[in-house]
Amino acid sequence: MTDFTYAVDADAVATITWDTVGKSMNVMTQEAFMTLNDMVDTALADADVKGIIITSAKKDFAGGMDLNAIAKMKEDGGDNPAKAVFEGVMGMHSILRKIERAGMDPKTLKGGKPIVAALPGTALGIGLELPLACHRIIAADNPKAKIGLPEIMVGIFPGAGGTTRLVRKMGAMMAAPFLLEGKLSNPKAAKAAGIVDEVVAAEDLLTRAKEWVLGAKDADLVKPWDAKGYKMPGGAPYHPAGFMTFVGASAMVHGKTMGVYPAAKALLSAVYEGALVPFDTALKIEARWFTNVLMNPSSSAMIRSLFINKEALEKGANRPAEPDQRVQKVGIIGAGMMGAGIAYVSANAGIEVVLIDADQSAADRGKSYSEGILDKGISRKKVTEEKKAEVLGRITATTDYEALAGCDLIVEAVFEDMKVKAEVTKKVEAVVGADCIFATNTSTLPITELAHASARPEQFIGIHFFSPVDKMLLVEIIRGKATGDRAVAKALDFVRQIRKTPIVVNDARFFYANRCIIPYINEGIRMVAEGVEPVLVENAAKLVGMPLGPLQLVDETSIDLGVKIAKATKLAMGDAYPDGAVDAVLFAMADEGRLGKKAGAGFYAYDEKGKRTGLWDGLAGAYPVADAQPELTEVQNRLLMAQVLEAVRALEDGVLMDIREGDVGAILGWGFAPWSGGPLSWLDMIGAPRAVEICDDLTTRFGDRFKAPDLLRDMAAKGESFYSRFAPQKSAA
């Protein structure tokens, strides 16, 4: 069995049908590419064949390249992986170019066979690059289909001619959102943008494709860039209009990526250099930059975490072998910000929701939160009125605990207080069935202790949602000491239903995410207290790929919450509490009423609309800026190590059970420098010996919080990396 099949019909039109064996979505592998190549050769060589339709047997056209195949290409290269990748990519170019030229005479541009791509649905990555090499793209009018080149999202860029063809087709400026932001379109929008040529009713797709093949003239087969006198739309780089585009593009890409994402830079260079030379040379340039990106450790790490491992976790890489635990009816206790958000994502996923709060108006407010989100979706034409009614119809807002009868999952999201939560647990367990799993949404309270209130601690589990629930992609599932496998499976199946990415960790203070974020914030505040320029702290964080500087982050999450956490931690740790220097600043800010964004005053100043206007100018008075300022990299090492060492300790302590979860969770949970592939990938990138060296230096100068964990020292001594020492089972990548 092959991934493509070949057939010629009575009218001598060949159809090459993509149908990846054993997958619900077509993905391209090297072998499949060879099969496609052979079939194209056959059709071109067969004098009777008039033209070719390339289509799919599945409901979609293709999801993209099998990214594991790229990794394999590298591995197969042995001592010279760059050469293997470059030659592999050039091989793809020559096949796609053969399709594009389709046997025509290169001088007269006559005599080629028409080749049409007929897309029944989604066409992503190579799934669009292949059609772009065809002479016409016809898409079925399937509003759910997504068409685009999302490669940039996982740290690479369209490297099978998609970059060069799209820019030559629509110009650098117009192609920018599709290449640089990975913008996806439905078929109609793709037609409007000029990516596809035609949108037809799904049932007419193949008829229309055949009709086009039979009616195509020589001129219909010639791409603009192969015709005489081609000029790039919008102007090439040294054309006056193009000049401004390219000057601006570098600045925008550089500013947006903070210079840490190699793919965006390489993409832009491929576009610029390619625009100055003939098409085939441009493809070669694209291949060189693409190879360069694939050889960059950042790209490999991003592909590993953001694509391969993220998907593995979503598909249940760490799910205990329990029967299907999909949730039918969820009860959510507490209709505040978190409860309301959880209700929305659940109802939106088709789950029946009972949303409970102490008084009816609070419960109703919780439900109206969903209405607000749906209305926004309607105004953006993403949601229909019917869909809104359907989703809202699934949510019952009530004060009546009896309504929880029949729920197979409870998510308790009440106030962060042991006593309150214990009461709710008891009250719920009194009305729900014996099989019901009880999940508590908390970011700080220990699950094992909360479970004491439960009569069925093996069915009690922690689920830590991030705020805002509808936007944040990660859910942290916390196993208490007594939590059983079915509870974990239930939580994982629920997370999968609401289409978020789960990590499963063991119970310990602040679990995983907050355990790492708090030291990051603290390190930033500590530096301010030391006299480091606050702006340097903030910019250093952003320049290493953190979405928010530590001072902005604490302003957003609120300074009083920081104070509360600090007090509780101090109480729990006693004399061992290490963050007195941080508290001096934090408590002083709180005492002045500078509680952060919500108070319109914090480390930043805000205008009357609540917009940040800049760092608070009173900071310099309270914490005078020292004459000697640290190097940027020192500030960055402190900010990164503060987080990364916690991740290592979490692994040492057994809180983190899978390094993939440590990396994926960090990126999705708190935006940890995505270019790095996550904290553990970052350590692998710099190497354990260098990491220990940095730790030793920071420990000498700034204290024991930077002490290299034994695990890291051991790895340095043995020359190990996290992904070699803790390699997950082969089956799960």
Add this chain to the structure above:
Amino acid sequence: MTEAYIYDAIRSPRGKGRKDGSLHEVTSVALSAKMLNAVKARNGLEGQAVEDVIWGNVTQVGEQGGCLARSAVLASDLDEAIPGLAINRFCASGMEAVNLAANQIKGGAGQAYIAGGVEMMGRVAMGSDGAAIAVDPSLAMKTYFVPQGISADIIATEYGFTREAADALAVESQRRATQAWKEGRFDKSIVAVTDQNGLIILDQDEYIRPGTDMATLSALKPAFKDMGEVMPGFDKIAMMKYPHLERVNHIHHAGNSSGIVDGAAAVLIGNAEFGRAHGLKPRARIRATAKIGTDPTIMLTGPVPVTQKILADHGMTIGDIDLFEVNEAFAAVVLRFQQAFDVDPGVVNVNGGSIAMGHPLGATGAIIIGTLLDELERQDKQVGLATLCIASGMGVATIIERV
């Protein structure tokens, strides 16, 4: 060692670099040839009297392309045996031409040169020759490229210059230039531009705005704020390069930045023997030259390190210099120079500068050497230093000494 002397230094009046500017009808070649002819006529340079013509020009495309120096020689009355070298060091091209000529003379390669430059900014638009540093993503990102106006605003931010200080410098430049013209201080060096019939096209700088005051300037909007803060957001690039900056203070505008003009200048440089052979009296010797590369993002700070270098290389101190010409590309460039060396603003750009009179890119370096020499003679002082900031992060300086 052989000395290189300045025997003559002339310049055209500067016309507004626009379609309605007086010199807009004159070609780059013609204006260059007029300068060469004037030098020849004033100094009696028959035959192969000079080794070469070194001609600075920044935007070397169209009529300014194709080795403009050679075209200018062939268009002029000079002997065809004199070749012609077109050079480009951006805004210091005219000065680099003088320095290159002087240093070749000092090294024994020829007895005399005509060095100078031209820029017809209204005819050949600045930037129309392209520039990889701005457009090529690999290079633009590696160098944290920002346009010069942003660089000037970064200087203002980094060194604490206010809009008021920049405007005050601009007002003073206008006042000094107006006064210099009124008193005829440039008379012996200005060569009026005439047509083929001998009719005058322009005989004085037309960019100056006499009577400019703080109120006039305060009405002008910062020119680089939008490209910095909005599209495409160059301030972010500045922040990435200089992470201790929270924001860029945009203080520059059309009134405190150099003017876009058409103009040309030429300097006759030779050794002592050349002077004797042609019966010419040397006016000054070129005592020292220097060039340096600097941080390309803040870009325009070159005058400070190149001045430090030229002084150190020649065992001099800032106190040895009587008068300064620091090209007024942007007000902050001059403010930074004065701040760094703590020099009296009264001895810097005594007769105004490019803010008032305009900055014909390829010519300005030669213009300010001539202006400096004229003023040294007028004040009967000895030593002067001229310097310019340069695109992509460079600096060039020349020290002249009257003889």
